[in-house]
Amino acid sequence: MISRPLSRLLAVAAVLAGTLTAVVAAGPPTSAAGRPIRVFRDLAYAAAQPAGSRGHLLDLYLPAERSTAPRPLLIVMGGSGWFGDDGKGYAPALVPHFTAAGFVVAGVSTRSSYQAKFPAQLDDVRAAIRWLRVNAAQYEIDPGRMAALGDSSGGWTALMAGFTGTGVRAVVDLYAPLDFTRMDTHMLAGACDAFNRAFHLTACHADPGSPESALLGCPILTCPDRAAEADPIRRVTSSAPPVLIIHGTEDGLVPLDQSERLFDALAAASVPATLYIVPTVGHNRNIVSPDHPRATVRHTGPRLIPDTEHPTYTTIEAFVRAALTH
Structure with missing residues (x-):
């Protein structure tokens, strides 16, 4: 019999529809320029909890x-x-482009909601950033030029790192869940039914077994204070770093409204931000591709990058470089 935690992990992999296996298969022996990459794996930034x-x-x-x-x-x-x-398994997909562009890339793992509840994941990423600062010279890192990128819950982690004074100077967020209590209201037609089937639930994101409820350790609608504490939007201030947001119109897991609300909060705080809304694309890392219809682009001021038809790795690189010198 498959355990419930394992069944949910398998459901996540199925819902992401091949993006996880594509990342694993793209392990980076060389950069985009065909040169060998120096790789340091499984560096411990803290003690294992649990063992x-x-x-x-x-x-x-x-x-x-x-x-x-x-x-x-x-x-x-x-x-x-x-x-x-x-x-950290997402990093290899970005390594060829960004190492060829002169970046060091760090793939960072944090504890799962089975191992520890929020704010443990925020504590983890902050500990990882501290470790990277302490060891910056050994690995040719400029601690004054750090950016964070993540997709879905990894995007949430990147935003939380950027908005909590870690020194991260740019954030790239791909379709992150943010305000958990508002998600169900804005799900696409039929998306909650598909979500329930994929995760073996009955009440969409409000279900006690949903990813968001599992993170908080309580059904999200019964613990609004904890949900608010875990909402990156509520942590936006005028000192937040610039943010690039990318979200698809057909996302059946995290509604587009989440990214639009983040963009509006950044605009209200006068934080430089760019939002790419990509037609026909769902909850998929392939959203960073030139193969989709032309995206809608919105900026807060000041604009850090010009509009492009599609969000690509080159778009991300341009945004990060501009933000690091902003």
Whole structure:
């Protein structure tokens, strides 16, 4: 018999429709320029809690050429509905482009909601960033030029890191869940039924077994104070770093309204932000691709990058570079 935690992990993998396996298969022996990459795997930024878990590990990817000058750092965290503790597995998909562009890339894992409840995941990413600062010189990292990127729950982690004074100077958020208590109201027609089937639930995101309820340790509608504490939007201030947001119109897991509300909060706080709304795309890492219809683009002021038809790795790189010098 498959355990309930394992069944949910399998459901996450199925819902993401191949994006996880594509990332694993894209392990980076070389950069986009065809040069070998220096890889340091399974570096422990904290003690394992519980023993034998992986949510305390990070991987580092350095460009082939050694450098005496410190490099910008891109911290990458993959989503799993907080059910997995191997978020660092998303990093290889971005490594070829960003190491060729002179970045160090860090894939960072945090504990799952089975292993620890919120705010443990925020504590983890903050600990990882502290470790990266302490060890910056050894790995050619410029601690003054750090950006965070994540998709889905990894995007939530990236935003929480950016909005809690860690020194992260740019955030890239791909379709993150944010205000948990508002999600069901804005789900696409029929999406809650599909969500319930995928995760073996009955009440969509409000269900006691939903990813968000599992993270908080309580059904989200019964603990609004905890849900508010876990909402990155409520942490937006005028000192927040610039944010690039990418979300698809056909996302059946996290409604587009979540990203639009984040964008509006950043605009109200006069924080530079760009929102790409990509037609026909669902909850899928392939959203960062030139193969989709032209995206709608919105900016707060000041605009850091010009509009492009599609959000791509080049778009992300341009935004991060602009934000790091903003």
